Amino acid sequence: MTDQESRGSSDEMILTCEGLTKAFLGVKAVNGATFEVPKGKITALIGPNGAGKTTVVNILSGAMTSDSGTTHIGSTDVTNWPSYKIARLGLMRTFQLSRELGDLTVLENLLVAPKHQPGESLVNIFLRPSLVKRVECENVERALGILQTYGLYDLRDNRARELSGGQKKLLEISRGVMASPTLLLLDEPMAGVNPALIERIGGYILDLKAQGVTVLMIEHNLNVVEKICDHVIVLAEGKTLATGRLSDLRANPEVVTAYLGEVINASTHS
Amino acid sequence: MSAFWYYVFTLLFFLFDYFILAMGLNIQYGETGILNFAYIGFVAIGAYVTGAVSMPDSAGTGQHYILGLNIPFPINLIIGGLTASALALIVALISLRRLRTDYLAMVLISLSLVLYDICNNFVPLFNGADGLYNVPEPMAGVLKLTTNSFVPFFAGVAGVVALIMWFLMSRITRSPLGRTFRAIRDDAGVASALGKGVFRYQLTSMLIGSFYAGVGGGLIIQFGGSFNPSAWLPGETFVIFAVIIVGGVGNNIGMIAGSLLVETLLVHLPAFLPSIPSHPGLIEYVDAMVIGILLMVMLWFRPQGMIPERIRRSPISASTPLSSVTAVAARAGAEPLSTVEEGGAS
Amino acid sequence: MQQFWLAFGFGLVTASVLAISAVGLSLQFGITNYINFAYGDFMALGAFLTLEVNSGFLHLNIWFAMVGGSLGMGVLAVLINRFLLSPFARRFDKTFYVLIVTFGLSLIILNVIYAIWGANVRAYNMPIEQVLHIGPFLLTRNQLIVMAISLSLMVLVHIMLKTTRLGKSMRAMSDNTTLAMTSGIDTKRITTITWFLSGTMAGLAGTVLGITEGNLTPASGELFLFVIFAAVIVGGVGSIYGAMAGAVLIGLATEISAVFINPSYKLDVAFVLLILTLLFRPSGLFARPGKA
Numbered sequence: 001m002t003d004q005e006s007r008g009s010s011d012e013m014i015l016t017c018e019g020l021t022k023a024f025l026g027v028k029a030v031n032g033a034t035f036e037v038p039k040g041k042i043t044a045l046i047g048p049n050g051a052g053k054t055t056v057v058n059i060l061s062g063a064m065t066s067d068s069g070t071t072h073i074g075s076t077d078v079t080n081w082p083s084y085k086i087a088r089l090g091l092m093r094t095f096q097l098s099r100e101l102g103d104l105t106v107l108e109n110l111l112v113a114p115k116h117q118p119g120e121s122l123v124n125i126f127l128r129p130s131l132v133k134r135v136e137c138e139n140v141e142r143a144l145g146i147l148q149t150y151g152l153y154d155l156r157d158n159r160a161r162e163l164s165g166g167q168k169k170l171l172e173i174s175r176g177v178m179a180s181p182t183l184l185l186l187d188e189p190m191a192g193v194n195p196a197l198i199e200r201i202g203g204y205i206l207d208l209k210a211q212g213v214t215v216l217m218i219e220h221n222l223n224v225v226e227k228i229c230d231h232v233i234v235l236a237e238g239k240t241l242a243t244g245r246l247s248d249l250r251a252n253p254e255v256v257t258a259y260l261g262e263v264i265n266a267s268t269h270s
Numbered sequence: 271m272s273a274f275w276y277y278v279f280t281l282l283f284f285l286f287d288y289f290i291l292a293m294g295l296n297i298q299y300g301e302t303g304i305l306n307f308a309y310i311g312f313v314a315i316g317a318y319v320t321g322a323v324s325m326p327d328s329a330g331t332g333q334h335y336i337l338g339l340n341i342p343f344p345i346n347l348i349i350g351g352l353t354a355s356a357l358a359l360i361v362a363l364i365s366l367r368r369l370r371t372d373y374l375a376m377v378l379i380s381l382s383l384v385l386y387d388i389c390n391n392f393v394p395l396f397n398g399a400d401g402l403y404n405v406p407e408p409m410a411g412v413l414k415l416t417t418n419s420f421v422p423f424f425a426g427v428a429g430v431v432a433l434i435m436w437f438l439m440s441r442i443t444r445s446p447l448g449r450t451f452r453a454i455r456d457d458a459g460v461a462s463a464l465g466k467g468v469f470r471y472q473l474t475s476m477l478i479g480s481f482y483a484g485v486g487g488g489l490i491i492q493f494g495g496s497f498n499p500s501a502w503l504p505g506e507t508f509v510i511f512a513v514i515i516v517g518g519v520g521n522n523i524g525m526i527a528g529s530l531l532v533e534t535l536l537v538h539l540p541a542f543l544p545s546i547p548s549h550p551g552l553i554e555y556v557d558a559m560v561i562g563i564l565l566m567v568m569l570w571f572r573p574q575g576m577i578p579e580r581i582r583r584s585p586i587s588a589s590t591p592l593s594s595v596t597a598v599a600a601r602a603g604a605e606p607l608s609t610v611e612e613g614g615a616s
Numbered sequence: 617m618q619q620f621w622l623a624f625g626f627g628l629v630t631a632s633v634l635a636i637s638a639v640g641l642s643l644q645f646g647i648t649n650y651i652n653f654a655y656g657d658f659m660a661l662g663a664f665l666t667l668e669v670n671s672g673f674l675h676l677n678i679w680f681a682m683v684g685g686s687l688g689m690g691v692l693a694v695l696i697n698r699f700l701l702s703p704f705a706r707r708f709d710k711t712f713y714v715l716i717v718t719f720g721l722s723l724i725i726l727n728v729i730y731a732i733w734g735a736n737v738r739a740y741n742m743p744i745e746q747v748l749h750i751g752p753f754l755l756t757r758n759q760l761i762v763m764a765i766s767l768s769l770m771v772l773v774h775i776m777l778k779t780t781r782l783g784k785s786m787r788a789m790s791d792n793t794t795l796a797m798t799s800g801i802d803t804k805r806i807t808t809i810t811w812f813l814s815g816t817m818a819g820l821a822g823t824v825l826g827i828t829e830g831n832l833t834p835a836s837g838e839l840f841l842f843v844i845f846a847a848v849i850v851g852g853v854g855s856i857y858g859a860m861a862g863a864v865l866i867g868l869a870t871e872i873s874a875v876f877i878n879p880s881y882k883l884d885v886a887f888v889l890l891i892l893t894l895l896f897r898p899s900g901l902f903a904r905p906g907k908a
Contacts, residue, residue, distance in 0.1 A: 380841075
């Protein structure tokens, strides 16, 4: 019943997946993962290494197809849709290892993101140049605003591949934000960045929640999860082990053995 | 006109023409990352169709070919370009969606060889191995041009066409469409995760590039008055790759530099040199090797080419005060769930 | 019906040549994960090396010359990988670069052949042969030998892949290079050996193509390349057994089609099969996960 308490019975679910499985060369990376992501909340996806977290994100975002199971965004069945169609429904993702568009500038990385740009049609480029220009100006203005918020404004004309690891993480999040997402999947947004930046990224994620964006993030740092996440999903061996508030999960012996035990012990002793 | 000026205008024509061809391959390979190893096949189709539609009905010409519609310049050229695009559409629909880069390149190089085989053997299409000849010289009748004055005239025409094509291409590459092409080239997976239907954009890029190939080919057949399979051996595609890689991938100005160096100096200039009697053809063989080696050396030491792709700077200069943009800062723009469902229905 | 069986016999000959070349291409693709677009020219170069041994001052019997030419091509392939392809593949993440380099290499090798041996049609120095009736087939002794060579080579490749340490390492690398490296396989050595095998098989295929066709030209390998690609794609890219099956299918289809259509287009039938495969089974008959 911890589930019910944590999210409240009236919550709307923005993303649901049921019985997802995925095998690589016979090894089951995901084996029946089933969970829901409440709308407007920050949900953490945690679990030991090899639990299949990234594979689940890849399936949800359409980068991979699942062997079985279903995925819904809102009430739309998006099972095994290609990623660009899922993205058009408002689901944006970041990657565990940053995948910036290296030859494009930081600003251009953001400008690629908006959906349905009139300037992406050959007909508009030649027949409606003023419309193309107007939308482009709006996009540039909004992109510069986002870059300023994320502290990348001064780097806007640098090629993205020249950025540092932490800056690339910020770029990925801001690129996702530029696409006006309803749901943002962040694959370890704070891995390998310094503590000050972890703090900042945590703040950005809370701001996004305040603006009504739902966030699902893979995260190993339980202090962060404790601070910003409303809801936690524990994945182990490709299955959903438990869901609920982190404080409740800490009392769950199964979760402690599978994952939390070592982490909690490690963090209390350090 | 002296032989010297004849050479100069011929070289000038090829400079302009290869600039057009290079722009077409550049949008496919340089901007979008499609390895079109069949590019010369699209050039050839453009050339054949441009020639065949401008020629009279084949009966009585001693040649065998389809069409024969007496269509004047420049409409024939546009038809040639569009036919090349139509071929690209068929090829792309079959292979683009299903294959990763290198398998696509395999299919395309096969296509190039098969097209060659068919044009070479199937006489009723474009007169087989003899190819088309006596193709009408555009506007020669109206302007009362002689064989001598036609060469400088048509070099000029090619220059004008190249200028128009360059203007159109720069509009495309500078637009959001061009940016999305480059995003796909850098990482198609990311572009897809951002909601870009990669296939549709690659298809668009194929169609644009093939139109350029077709127009470039159409100019060649009208300049020389003839075109046959020996003019478009599959290896020719490589020469155009060399033009854009040496010049600078993703840079339209680089194309001119590349055309100038590779095409003019290495391919056409040696054709005017006297051959060595004891080794016929040796100059051309060595020439082709030099192009291959030049490209590899360039890829290794200067992969961005002589004139690299420019950084596209933001339209607002660094000194602009930020006040104007702070107002819109961080408008993440979360939409209500209802729009999600609308999107799903569409 | 008699015509059909005749064509079937020729189909087996073409399939034999194709099998050698398609397996040689697939072995190398499995290990390095990029297509060698100069493979057709490897074949031609091997064929002309054989010609040199066969008709040059050594004047060896065609079969000995074939061994010499093939091994020579194997050594050249190792050198080409060591000093050209491998540096490019290591330096650039995107496969574009190394693919363009192999494409350029194809132009260079072709023109080297033209420069050394000229553009004329050449033929091996072989005794003129009688045609043998074997059941419904009409084949020359040389064609039978070529079929025997191809068949035994396929069996050898199978035994190598399934039983030897080398073969197991090659399969492991082909599945996952990083994993193979971490589990102690000397990937550099395996890559070198693979290029040697691939080059040798290209040279062998080029030579037997010249023997069965009765002539050879510098461009013969390049024109045959798309038939090889068709066999590889129909069979399933990256699968050795798929390449063998694709070779048989394409070999038979091209020759048998010549009964019904103008033989000038028989090789284009391979392209039609390639397109049909793309439309209905894009990963090929023997698809391998992760390679398509």
